[in-house]
Amino acid sequence: MSTNLAVIGGDGIGPEVVAEGLKVLGAVLPGVSTTEYDLGARRYHATGEVLPDSVQDELAGHDAILLGAVGDPGVPPGVLERGLLLKLRFAFDHFVNLRPARLYPGVSSPLNGVKPGDIDFVVVREGTEGLYVGAGGVLAKGTPREVATEESLNSRSGVERVVRDAYARAAARPRRKLTLVHKNNVLVNAGNLWARTFAEVGKEFPDVATDYLHVDAASMFFITQPQRFDVVVTDNLFGDILTDIAAAISGGIGLAASGNINPTKAFPSMFEPVHGSAPDIAGQGIADPTATILSVSLLLQHLGHTEAATQVENAVADDLAAREPGVPVRTAEVGDRIASRVS
Amino acid sequence: MSTNLAVIGGDGIGPEVVAEGLKVLGAVLPGVSTTEYDLGARRYHATGEVLPDSVQDELAGHDAILLGAVGDPGVPPGVLERGLLLKLRFAFDHFVNLRPARLYPGVSSPLNGVKPGDIDFVVVREGTEGLYVGAGGVLAKGTPREVATEESLNSRSGVERVVRDAYARAAARPRRKLTLVHKNNVLVNAGNLWARTFAEVGKEFPDVATDYLHVDAASMFFITQPQRFDVVVTDNLFGDILTDIAAAISGGIGLAASGNINPTKAFPSMFEPVHGSAPDIAGQGIADPTATILSVSLLLQHLGHTEAATQVENAVADDLAAREPGVPVRTAEVGDRIASRVS
Ligand SMILES: CC(C)[C@H](C(=O)O)[C@@H](O)C(=O)O
Ligand SMILES: CC(C)[C@H](C(=O)O)[C@@H](O)C(=O)O
Numbered sequence: 001m002s003t004n005l006a007v008i009g010g011d012g013i014g015p016e017v018v019a020e021g022l023k024v025l026g027a028v029l030p031g032v033s034t035t036e037y038d039l040g041a042r043r044y045h046a047t048g049e050v051l052p053d054s055v056q057d058e059l060a061g062h063d064a065i066l067l068g069a070v071g072d073p074g075v076p077p078g079v080l081e082r083g084l085l086l087k088l089r090f091a092f093d094h095f096v097n098l099r100p101a102r103l104y105p106g107v108s109s110p111l112n113g114v115k116p117g118d119i120d121f122v123v124v125r126e127g128t129e130g131l132y133v134g135a136g137g138v139l140a141k142g143t144p145r146e147v148a149t150e151e152s153l154n155s156r157s158g159v160e161r162v163v164r165d166a167y168a169r170a171a172a173r174p175r176r177k178l179t180l181v182h183k184n185n186v187l188v189n190a191g192n193l194w195a196r197t198f199a200e201v202g203k204e205f206p207d208v209a210t211d212y213l214h215v216d217a218a219s220m221f222f223i224t225q226p227q228r229f230d231v232v233v234t235d236n237l238f239g240d241i242l243t244d245i246a247a248a249i250s251g252g253i254g255l256a257a258s259g260n261i262n263p264t265k266a267f268p269s270m271f272e273p274v275h276g277s278a279p280d281i282a283g284q285g286i287a288d289p290t291a292t293i294l295s296v297s298l299l300l301q302h303l304g305h306t307e308a309a310t311q312v313e314n315a316v317a318d319d320l321a322a323r324e325p326g327v328p329v330r331t332a333e334v335g336d337r338i339a340s341r342v343s
Numbered sequence: 344m345s346t347n348l349a350v351i352g353g354d355g356i357g358p359e360v361v362a363e364g365l366k367v368l369g370a371v372l373p374g375v376s377t378t379e380y381d382l383g384a385r386r387y388h389a390t391g392e393v394l395p396d397s398v399q400d401e402l403a404g405h406d407a408i409l410l411g412a413v414g415d416p417g418v419p420p421g422v423l424e425r426g427l428l429l430k431l432r433f434a435f436d437h438f439v440n441l442r443p444a445r446l447y448p449g450v451s452s453p454l455n456g457v458k459p460g461d462i463d464f465v466v467v468r469e470g471t472e473g474l475y476v477g478a479g480g481v482l483a484k485g486t487p488r489e490v491a492t493e494e495s496l497n498s499r500s501g502v503e504r505v506v507r508d509a510y511a512r513a514a515a516r517p518r519r520k521l522t523l524v525h526k527n528n529v530l531v532n533a534g535n536l537w538a539r540t541f542a543e544v545g546k547e548f549p550d551v552a553t554d555y556l557h558v559d560a561a562s563m564f565f566i567t568q569p570q571r572f573d574v575v576v577t578d579n580l581f582g583d584i585l586t587d588i589a590a591a592i593s594g595g596i597g598l599a600a601s602g603n604i605n606p607t608k609a610f611p612s613m614f615e616p617v618h619g620s621a622p623d624i625a626g627q628g629i630a631d632p633t634a635t636i637l638s639v640s641l642l643l644q645h646l647g648h649t650e651a652a653t654q655v656e657n658a659v660a661d662d663l664a665a666r667e668p669g670v671p672v673r674t675a676e677v678g679d680r681i682a683s684r685v686s
Contacts, residue, residue, distance in 0.1 A: 078529065081529055131495070142539075144499055145499065150495040151493070154490065154493075156487055157487060186429070186474070190479070192481075223588065223591040
């Protein structure tokens with residue numbers, strides 16, 4: 001049974017890092033067939049199209065999607081985010097947005113005195129609800145009376161399914177600890193739903209130790225006590241912010257992987273580096289493809305190729321440990337080195 | 344003309360740190376008359392009252408309010424936050440929530456290689472709008488059909504006044520740089536209002552250099568490049584999160600001051616440390632009152648006692664520089680030392 005992968009290289013450094021991700025994937029798992037889709041800023045500028053329905057339908061027929069990055073400064077804010085990235089997350093019901101944070105040996109953290117092992121947690125970010133649903137409106141736009149609203153929508157079933165997924169992930173890890181992050185002292189409606197659901201689903205996982213933090217406190221503790229986190233579950237917007245903090249403390253956005261996962265497999269899941277298209281360094285062959293390669297590891301894990309997933313992650317870890325500090329990265333060389341470690 | 348100060352010590356370490364704030368205030372500005380108000384968890388448990396209207400009216404008659412911290416684990420989430428803290432911010436139209444971040448000499452940052460001078464910025468957090476207004480509701484609570492919503496309300500006038508205040512603060516600082524933080528690629532209604540208003544008001548301040556960052560990127564840059572920030576303006580919730588990050592990187596919540604400011608002076612402004620009531624260390628005389636004392640400096644600044652404000656901030660800086668690393672803080676001693684430096 002071969003794997004059919006849809007590939008969206010996108011803009012800027014996107015295609016460059018995706019090429020390396022595919023190189024590593026091909027080395028560790030022979031027989032993957034790929035179909036490339038031309039989506040992103042370039043297509044938008046050329047045709048005005050963001051995500052034609054026919055393309056969405058085709059994507060739906062694949063086993064998984066690998067995405068590089070989309071966007072350039074010429075596209076108005078929101079067009080590609082809401083029209084492509086978030087559209088796919090919602091259409092394919094990617095309710096688990098999985099973002100591991102791990103400080104690998106050889107990588108320097110901006111945090112003082114933090115060693116590999118001190119940062120090793122995973123954020124399970126809800127991916128289909130909250131402030132990302134696009135609810136809200138504008139009254140009297142451009143006038144002194146203007147009012148703009150944004151609405152966060154949270155359903156019991158939506159919260160429950162991601163919370164349960166996070167408990168299961170926590171239960172499978174050695175430390176078995178799950179931290180809920182919200183702001184239930186201010187956002188009392190949604191916060192109460194999350195807290196109640198968290199407590200109720202917790203009864204199914206008596207071995208998992210639980211904790212609750214407000215998002216402001218959690219942001220602080222990511223910096224001052226990253227050791228205290230094992231699995232973190234949180235809503236869509238808080239997860240967006242927390243995972244950039246997590247990326248920053250574990251060596252930067254160049255290493256941060258993510259999976260937009262539909263655990264039911266009713267639709268393909270989508271894997272992508274957390275970083276953007278970085279137009280300033282595009283085309284120079286100097287983008288670090290590591291985040292994409294780690295995203296490939298998450299993809300393999302999701303498709304059940306557990307051993308291959310571990311091989312890729314270990315190869316990345318070995319490569320990071322072997323890098324000369326201060327020597328600039330060459331995109332293709334990183335891919336070559338990691339591919340050769342897994343072949 | 345003497346100053347009439349309302350004082351809310353609150354719970355836990357609140358009264359302890361406030362006592363030191365008043366000690367320093369008395370030393371630097373003779374003739375302040377204070378009225379104490381018993382509000383917070385203790386009163387709530389004893390009487391069920393959070394903020395009686397009569398007390399709110401009395402508070403309104405003062406020149407300013409100094410608050411320690413309120414809350415204990417026995418109060419349901421939201422009761423004191425929404426019924427007291429946020430109620431006062433809204434009732435007294437505290438639209439500028441001012442939170443300076445400065446790494447003082449002698450204080451160690453959790454960030455590698457960051458020196459005093461590298462962190463010296465101020466966050467102007469909007470204080471009366473956004474997700475903090477308490478809009479939203481719950482459908483079918485406690486059932487599988489439950490839906491909980493939170494609504495962010497943003498008005499042109501509300502955004503404009505805080506943005507203008509932030510520009511004015513930036514224009515008065517040597518670096519003259521203002522960064523807008525939002526998430527306008529996802530929260531397009533509110534984000535567009537903020538971005539448009541930011542651009543328009545900016546025409547009044549041609550000397551101020553401007554920048555825009557998404558909140559996730561800003562959270563990362565607070566950690567990886569704090570030097571790039573001078574004045575930051577942002578909405579209520581993003582400001583809540585960013586200022587805890589700012590506190591973390593500049594030596595911790597024990598040093599973070601804040602002012603809930605109504606620049607029109609139509610109502611009293613309220614000054615408080617960013618930290619909470621810390622019930623675990625209450626009553627032991629070991630809480631660091633520095634954040635409260637720095638809040639007193641902001642209070643003096645707001646009331647026009649610029650020289651006294653600077654004296655207090657300098658005294659704090661000198662005290663921090665003179666502390667023996669590793670020696671635990673004694674609350675009253677810190678107050679004594681700083682008071683004696685300003686007398
Ligand atoms: C590009 C943007 C829509 C996206 C998000 O906010 O989720 C990004 O920041 C991310 O974290 O994947
Ligand atoms: C206690 C809470 C309501 C408050 C807030 O969210 O504003 C606090 O976190 C703060 O930053 O002052």
